[in-house]
Amino acid sequence: MMRFGRFTAVTAALALTVALTACGADEDPLANDNGGGSAAPGTITIGSANFAESELLAEIYSQAIEAKGVQVKRQFNIGARELYLKALQDGSIDLLPEYNGALLSALTPGGAPEGVSKPEDVLGALKKVLPAGTEVLEQSPAEDKDTLTVTQETATKYSLKSIEDLKPVAKDLVIGAGPEWQERYQGLKGLEAVYGVKFKEFKPLDAGGPLTVNALVKGQIQVGNIFSTDSSITVNKFVVLEDPKSLYLAENIIPLIRTTANNPTVSGALNAVSAKLTTENLTTTLAKVQVDKQDTASVAKAWLTENGLV
Amino acid sequence: MNLDYLFDAAHWEFGTSGSIPQLLLSHLWYVVLALAIGTVIALPIGLYIGHTGRGSFIAINAGNAGRSLPTLGLLMLMVTLLGLGLLPVLIALTVLVIPPILTSAYAGLRSLDQRVVDAARGVGMRPWQVLTRVELPMALPVLMSGFRSAALQVVATATVAAAVGLGGLGRLLIDGLAVNDYSRVLAGAIVVAVLAVLLDLVLAFAQRWIVSPGLRVSR
Numbered sequence: 001m002m003r004f005g006r007f008t009a010v011t012a013a014l015a016l017t018v019a020l021t022a023c024g025a026d027e028d029p030l031a032n033d034n035g036g037g038s039a040a041p042g043t044i045t046i047g048s049a050n051f052a053e054s055e056l057l058a059e060i061y062s063q064a065i066e067a068k069g070v071q072v073k074r075q076f077n078i079g080a081r082e083l084y085l086k087a088l089q090d091g092s093i094d095l096l097p098e099y100n101g102a103l104l105s106a107l108t109p110g111g112a113p114e115g116v117s118k119p120e121d122v123l124g125a126l127k128k129v130l131p132a133g134t135e136v137l138e139q140s141p142a143e144d145k146d147t148l149t150v151t152q153e154t155a156t157k158y159s160l161k162s163i164e165d166l167k168p169v170a171k172d173l174v175i176g177a178g179p180e181w182q183e184r185y186q187g188l189k190g191l192e193a194v195y196g197v198k199f200k201e202f203k204p205l206d207a208g209g210p211l212t213v214n215a216l217v218k219g220q221i222q223v224g225n226i227f228s229t230d231s232s233i234t235v236n237k238f239v240v241l242e243d244p245k246s247l248y249l250a251e252n253i254i255p256l257i258r259t260t261a262n263n264p265t266v267s268g269a270l271n272a273v274s275a276k277l278t279t280e281n282l283t284t285t286l287a288k289v290q291v292d293k294q295d296t297a298s299v300a301k302a303w304l305t306e307n308g309l310v
Numbered sequence: 311m312n313l314d315y316l317f318d319a320a321h322w323e324f325g326t327s328g329s330i331p332q333l334l335l336s337h338l339w340y341v342v343l344a345l346a347i348g349t350v351i352a353l354p355i356g357l358y359i360g361h362t363g364r365g366s367f368i369a370i371n372a373g374n375a376g377r378s379l380p381t382l383g384l385l386m387l388m389v390t391l392l393g394l395g396l397l398p399v400l401i402a403l404t405v406l407v408i409p410p411i412l413t414s415a416y417a418g419l420r421s422l423d424q425r426v427v428d429a430a431r432g433v434g435m436r437p438w439q440v441l442t443r444v445e446l447p448m449a450l451p452v453l454m455s456g457f458r459s460a461a462l463q464v465v466a467t468a469t470v471a472a473a474v475g476l477g478g479l480g481r482l483l484i485d486g487l488a489v490n491d492y493s494r495v496l497a498g499a500i501v502v503a504v505l506a507v508l509l510d511l512v513l514a515f516a517q518r519w520i521v522s523p524g525l526r527v528s529r
Contacts, residue, residue: 180488203475218393
């Protein structure tokens with residue numbers, strides 16, 4: 001009886017496993033209802049990363065393309081770059097907003113090469129490493145890049161305007177940034193090599209996120225890595241230190257698209273968006289989402305209307 | 311993805327900061343602290359509730375509420391309120407270890423054969439003696455299983471400390487992800503898993519050693 005019981009249990013478990021594997025096998029959570037790839041013919045599936053700015057840009061792209069009579073399917077909030085690049089390559093999405101420097105670092109083993117930091121250089125290097133079947137359109141002057149940011153008090157106390165001013169005082173200051181700063185050139189290494197700046201301590205936090213902002217406000221770090229379009233800079237009256245020697249990579253916003261989805265209508269609409277987008281107008285527009293908690297779709301619509309694109 | 315990072319001797323040198331042994335030690339330190347604080351808080355409450363039968367409502371609900379709190383979310387909230395440091399991490403991890411210890415202490419005492427407790431009272435033991443000499447030793451197997459489950463959870467979850475700038479084995483996971491070094495992420499995951507299994511083995515031996523041999527037969 002005992003043996004029979006165990007046999008039945010094992011068989012049941014096996015059957016269940018087989019059944020579960022069978023239904024799970026070809027199910028891709030990113031795939032569309034009609035079995036992967038683009039939805040209806042001519043429809044463009046637009047993706048975004050999982051942060052507010054990426055979603056806002058994807059929404060702006062969507063509405064700009066829709067205004068030209070192209071069907072758009074929104075597949076926003078996909079998470080890390082590894083995931084959405086995979087989704088782009090397998091055709092689950094066709095288009096998404098990217099940053100030229102960050103994309104270059106992600107696609108180059110060991111990170112972006114030293115010395116490549118100006119917008120044109122970055123774009124040139126990026127075009128060489130793009131995954132097969134994808135291309136980039138024109139990049140916009142708007143940048144969301146790494147900055148070294150301090151509070152108003154710290155800036156006044158040490159009279160800081162640019163990263164160069166940090167050199168004599170950095171030994172008393174703690175810097176907070178994403179963990180990658182410890183190792184990549186456009187982080188601590190470059191700061192030391194290019195500006196001769198060496199901090200007392202490095203605290204690995206989030207990349208320009210709420211942890212860094214909070215630690216800066218509470219004085220647990222004196223210098224923080226915050227992205228240039230972050231609304232926390234204006235909200236907290238932070239001082240962004242200038243980078244006269246261009247240590248930090250350009251991070252121009254650039255549409256990354258599958259070659260098969262690209263056509264003159266789409267590229268025309270997106271290039272017009274890129275031409276109008278600036279760091280300043282992106283910062284104020286993003287603040288409407290992050291600070292005033294407005295709906296992304298209506299903020300995107302307002303931006304497009306202001307710039308005469310819809 | 312490969313095992314290069316894990317098997318690179320340079321990553322095992324004790325002296326270098328950020329080496330695997332150093333991260334392991336700081337990880338264990340968070341685990342031990344959280345378990346110690348959690349036990350000091352949860353064990354007396356669990357024993358009191360189990361011994362007196364009063365407030366079992368609290369034990370069950372506090373246990374369930376604690377289990378459902380996501381540690382990472384709680385940690386971020388604590389960091390926002392208290393700033394960076396060891397304290398927010400310890401609070402988040404302690405909240406994680408309290409429920410299994412509390413409920414196992416309570417359940418261990420409640421599951422005892424009440425005739426044994428009556429007999430202990432009958433031979434003239436005081437309530438404190440009943441608790442320490444009869445109830446606690448007999449409830450130890452259940453209590454220890456709760457403690458072991460708390461230890462396993464906290465070993466795996468202490469990796470969140472790295473998300474707020476502290477050390478521990480989470481550094482391998484978080485730094486590895488940040489620089490696309492998956493070999494390092496894999497090394498972190500493996501070391502955490504091995505540490506969890508080793509710690510459970512140690513606790514299993516400890517359990518054999520402290521549980522009265524008379525109880526082993528019935529289990």
